[in-house]
Amino acid sequence: MHKPTLHRVYSPSQGEDRALSRIGWALLAYLLTGILVQAGVLLAARVWxxxxxxxxxxQWLLSVCSSYGVSFPVFVCVLGRGGDDPERQGEVLSPGRLGETYCIALAVLYGGSAVGAILRGLLGTVTGWWGTDPVESILSYPLPLSLLLTGALAPIFEELMFRGLILERLRRYGDGFAVAASALLFGMVHGNLFQMPYACAVGVVLGWVAVHTGRLWQCILLHAGINLLSSGVFPLAERLGIEAPVYAGIWLLVGIGVWRLIARRGELGQLVRTMGSPGWGRLLRSPGMLAFSVWTVLSCLFYLIA
Structure with a gap:
């Protein structure tokens, strides 16, 4: 990872506290709107x-239209206007650096997946609830639809939400805080222990790219490349009977990512040290974030006992 550009922390006002709360309300409205629209339309279709x-x-059209055609505009409306800070742009990642960052993203992705597996194993042993992986429902769509959803639509809209609209509203409290908080929210919005750990981990990498470059298209490109592994590369490898060399290639990239993380541990440590901020207390105690956190806990329980 490369050294991020750190900007001064602004002194927050009461109005900014309300802006932080709106982030939680907006995410909750995004999730609830999608669920209500899908449930209502699906119920009507089953009847008539x-x-x-x-x-x-x-089913695919209903999922896409409800999430991005209805819920996303609701999210934007509830979130409201952003701050007046000027747009900050940094260095565009070269192809080599973009490839290095992709390997790092894969490394933290599989590290987060391992953490999630351990958490689910412990909970399953104690409670007997092993849960269901919501990714399986996405991969059940026909391959072209799955590729369009995970390789284009989801990366575009999720990056607009988290590394665009949300991260920019958090940067007044410091870039390190904005990267960490937006990654946490990105994990929470998935609402299950299968995806939350690795979504948070990858969210840190994508947030760093957004802060370092100021260009959302590079975040979208990385996000799409990560998603296409599970939705495109792995299914295609199974169809062609070449799973072993493909998996070996992926693990090679993961190994490169681990190596680059170790090589840049000083810069990583600096980024971690900048994540502390008074913004944490303001964000986590805000009414909107408390409501969103309650919903996240209930959603995780649903996926465990379903």
Missing amino acids: LPWLARDPLF
Whole structure:
């Protein structure tokens, strides 16, 4: 990882506290709107057009339209206007640095996945609840639809939300805080222990890219490349019967990512040290964030006992 540009921390006002609270309310509105729209339309289809409700294309369109056609505009409206800070742009990552960052993202992705597996194993042993992985429902779509969703639509809209709108509202409290807090929220919005740990970990890398470059398209590109592993590369490898060399190649990239993380441990440590900020107390105690946190806990329990 490369040294981020650190900006001064602004002194927050009461109005900024309300702006932090709106982040939590906006994320909660985003999730609830999507659930209500999907549930309502699906229920109506099952009553009047049961054949349509079972159609994979209809299910995919319903998921996409409710999430990005309805919920995303609701999120933007609830979030409200951002700050008046000027846009800050840094150095564009070269192809080599972009490839290095991709390897680092893969390394933290699999590290986060391991943490999630350990957490689920411990909870399953104690409670008997092993949970269901929501990623399986995405991969159940026809391959072209799955690729379009995970390789284009999700990266574009999620980066706009978290590394665009949310991160920029958090930067007044410091860039390190903005990277960490936006990554935490990115993990929480997934609402299950299968995805939360690795989403948080990858969110730190993507947040660093956003702060370092100021260019969202590089975050989108990295996000798409990560998603396409599970939705495109692995299914295609299984169809062609070349799983072993593909998996070996992925683990080679992960090894490179671990090596680069170790090589840049000083810069990583500096980034971690800048994550402390008074913004944490203001964000986590805000009414909107408390409501969003309660919903996250309930969502995790649902996926464990479902």
